[in-house]
Structure formats: structure tokens, C-alpha cells
Amino acid sequence: MSAFSAPFGLLLDVDGPIASPVARRIVEPSILPGLVTLASAGVPIAFVTGRSAVFVRDEVAARLVEAGLPHGAPVFAVMEKGGAWAPITTDGLGELEVDAALAIPADVTEAVHALARAEYAHAMEVDEGKHVMISLEARADIPHEEYVPAQAEFQERVWQLLVDRGLGLRYGDREHADAQGEVPWRIDPTIISTDVESVRLDKDRGAARALEWFAAHGATAPRWYSAGDSRSDYLMADHVHADGLEAVHVDVRPSDGMLAREYPVITMGSLIHDEAGAKFLRERVAELGL
Numbered sequence: 001m002s003a004f005s006a007p008f009g010l011l012l013d014v015d016g017p018i019a020s021p022v023a024r025r026i027v028e029p030s031i032l033p034g035l036v037t038l039a040s041a042g043v044p045i046a047f048v049t050g051r052s053a054v055f056v057r058d059e060v061a062a063r064l065v066e067a068g069l070p071h072g073a074p075v076f077a078v079m080e081k082g083g084a085w086a087p088i089t090t091d092g093l094g095e096l097e098v099d100a101a102l103a104i105p106a107d108v109t110e111a112v113h114a115l116a117r118a119e120y121a122h123a124m125e126v127d128e129g130k131h132v133m134i135s136l137e138a139r140a141d142i143p144h145e146e147y148v149p150a151q152a153e154f155q156e157r158v159w160q161l162l163v164d165r166g167l168g169l170r171y172g173d174r175e176h177a178d179a180q181g182e183v184p185w186r187i188d189p190t191i192i193s194t195d196v197e198s199v200r201l202d203k204d205r206g207a208a209r210a211l212e213w214f215a216a217h218g219a220t221a222p223r224w225y226s227a228g229d230s231r232s233d234y235l236m237a238d239h240v241h242a243d244g245l246e247a248v249h250v251d252v253r254p255s256d257g258m259l260a261r262e263y264p265v266i267t268m269g270s271l272i273h274d275e276a277g278a279k280f281l282r283e284r285v286a287e288l289g290l
Helices: 031-042 053-064 107-117 142-165 201-215 231-242 273-287
Strands: 007-011 044-048 074-078 083-089 124-126 134-138 169-171 174-176 186-187 193-198 223-228 246-251
Touching: 007 074, 007 201, 007 231, 031 044, 031 053, 044 201, 053 074, 053 083, 053 107, 074 186, 074 201, 083 142, 083 201, 107 124, 107 134, 107 142, 124 142, 134 142, 142 193, 201 223, 201 231, 223 273, 231 246, 246 273
Parallel strands: 007 044, 007 223, 044 074, 169 186, 223 246
Antiparallel strands: 074 083, 124 134, 134 193, 169 174, 186 193
8 A cells, every 4th residue: 555644534433333233233324335435535444343353354344345445445443442453455354463462361251151151141142253352242132121230240240250260350440459469351341242351452552553554554644533432432532642643532422421531522413323423424525525
């Protein structure tokens, strides 16, 4: 890829601004064409998500290819909050790289998976595609209000299970240090999942990975928009801002409480989730005059 500076770049969470958190896939009709239009114009686009490579391969990369993603477009995916990454090309998701140093110990993964399958299969499913994280996702065939209490109970059980195993663990306001006095792991809930992961994994790590990849491949931008539905998604813009670049964050679920930042934080009016994401992409296409 030759060096090219676009007027802006995009750092996009997947669940929320791109994929419906209800349908768990891209359903807004203007999203894929909008992404392809922007990528075709040389706008660097990174999907920075906690999702697995399998999900991104099937629900993002393959569908972008079907929508007409052109050869050489600067599109990249960071999965598992920075634990795995790969380019997206006209062949789909490229060769996956994984940071094995951040992986949950295999015996811990097996124990948490066993608990979920034995006692919480009515409410959640094991995400088998994760390489460094543990993820249990809400079943799509039950009402969300049935998932919420099961999730809360499951997380308490996981906390006790891992503390009993001597792991240094953080969960909400609670911390339990390991024998070395360290707390390297955390339980991180979302509205549709429970993750157990390294404390070094987060959206700022994902953003850093994406910007490094774009710089190495000749794609730069002076301004970066990030978009997400969780408070942790602000970390993408935090990283951009700390890097000395212009940052703008799009909060597509502001009802959770918008965070005060030194850079602009915007919403899409009354629209939320992927409807807000679709409007945001239409605005960026219009900004380019396309």
C-alpha cells in the first residue's frame, strides 16, 4: 500500500455501532455500503472489538467482501480487545496473529467453561473462538431479562472459583491479589456477555495496535473517530488523544452515562446502537462528498 493520508480514520467497536446487539449481526442496510464507500476512498477503518476472529471473519469480513470491498483498502481488525489481530482483504480475514502472553491459563478456561455448560447453559453459551479470553455470551433465543440475573449469579460463581484457585482477580470494585501480590486478571461484564481476561487487554491496546498497523502500511489520518456503546470504548479515543492526534468519540449508548473528556464526544441524537452507527457512517460519507 502506498502512503496516503485520508482526512480521517475510523476505530469502530462491532457490537453496538456496527452489529445489532439484539440480532448479533449487521442488519442496518446502509452500514456495509457505507463502510465499503469509505474504505474505497482510502479511509483507514479498524474494527476494535472483544469479539473472536471467527465472528469477525463471518459477520464482518466476509460481508464486506460480499458488499464490494476493493483490493488494497486499508481495513484492519483487532479482536479480543487487542489479543488477536489481522487485516481484512478481498479474501476476507487475513492471517491471524495472537498475543499468547496475554492468554488465560488453559486450566482456568476449562473450569469456567465447565461451570457455564453444567449450570448456565439455559442462559449463555461458551464462545469457542477465543484465543486469549474467556467469553460467555447471552443466548439469542431467550429474553434479555432472563439473562441478566443468570449473568450476575454466574459472575459471582466465577469470582469465587478463580479466587479459590489463587488467581489475582478484579471484578467491579473488588480485588483479590495472587501470591505475588498482583492482580493480572479481571471479570468484565457487557450487556450481552461476561469476559474473563488479562487486565492488559482493553480498547486502548486495540487502538494502538490498529494505528501501528496503519502507519506500517502507509495509511494515516490527522483525525480519528471512534465509536462504541460501552464506557470502555472511550479508551480508543483516549489513546488517539494521548498520541497527539485529533480525537472524536461517538457514543451510541449515551444512556449509560457519557464521560467528560478533553476531546469532543458526540451522539447521533436520539438514535442508539447500530441505527446511530449507520447515521454516523452516512455523515462521514457526506463529509467526503461521496
